Amino acid sequence: MFAMATIAVLLTMALALARACIGPSIFDRILAVNTFGTKTVLLIAVLGFLSGRPEFLDISLVYALINFIGTVAVLKYVKYRDLALLTTEGGDDSPAGKSG
Amino acid sequence: MTLLLDFASWLFLGAGSIALLIGGIGLNRMPDFYARLHPAGITDTLGAGLILLGLGLQAGLSLVAVKLLLIFLFLMLTSPTASHATARAALAAALRPKLGRGT
Numbered sequence: 264m265f266a267m268a269t270i271a272v273l274l275t276m277a278l279a280l281a282r283a284c285i286g287p288s289i290f291d292r293i294l295a296v297n298t299f300g301t302k303t304v305l306l307i308a309v310l311g312f313l314s315g316r317p318e319f320l321d322i323s324l325v326y327a328l329i330n331f332i333g334t335v336a337v338l339k340y341v342k343y344r345d346l347a348l349l350t351t352e353g354g355d356d357s358p359a360g361k362s363g
Numbered sequence: 364m365t366l367l368l369d370f371a372s373w374l375f376l377g378a379g380s381i382a383l384l385i386g387g388i389g390l391n392r393m394p395d396f397y398a399r400l401h402p403a404g405i406t407d408t409l410g411a412g413l414i415l416l417g418l419g420l421q422a423g424l425s426l427v428a429v430k431l432l433l434i435f436l437f438l439m440l441t442s443p444t445a446s447h448a449t450a451r452a453a454l455a456a457a458l459r460p461k462l463g464r465g466t
Contacts, residue, residue, distance in 0.1 A: 267377070279406075288396055320430040327441070334449075
């Protein structure tokens with residue numbers, strides 16, 4: 264049954280990768296890559312159980328952390344075109360002049 | 364008792380796999396970006412939660428179950444946050460929904 268869950272996770276990863284390749288906007292790609300990362304967390308956990316080594320869960324936990332931070336970093340880069348920009352002057356999300 | 368736990372675990376793993384596949388198909392079939400947020404959220408919360416629950420039933424009461432619970436809690440915290448941030452960034456970048464008032 265772990266093999267079945269592994270195959271399902273792999274198929275979902277393939278589908279998310281297809282969306283990341285054909286996504287018309289950059290946000291489709293970011294969303295698909297975020298989904299891909301979450302599925303990677305699941306894949307590592309299920310593979311650990313499949314091979315009888317649940318110690319893989321540590322790697323899975325670390326990957327969940329990295330995935331979230333990576334998604335937020337890419338979003339900030341896409342929005343501000345700069346990862347070092349100070350954004351303390353208020354949350355003004357005026358869409359003028361920003362073409363995604 | 365072991366048989367019952369195994370059966371429940373299979374049930375949760377199967378339901379989680381089906382939820383993952385439905386979400387993956389929906390990610391390719393939905394018409395625009397804001398609609399695609401919905402299947403992505405399904406795979407991130409429902410599919411991941413069910414599969415982790417099935418794995419936790421296999422693990423029993425041990426350190427492995429605690430790690431699975433930590434992964435579950437962390438996914439439940441970060442996945443809606445990431446979805447919300449993505450939607451907000453898309454809205455700020457003037458990406459209009461296909462169906463709705465903006466068209």
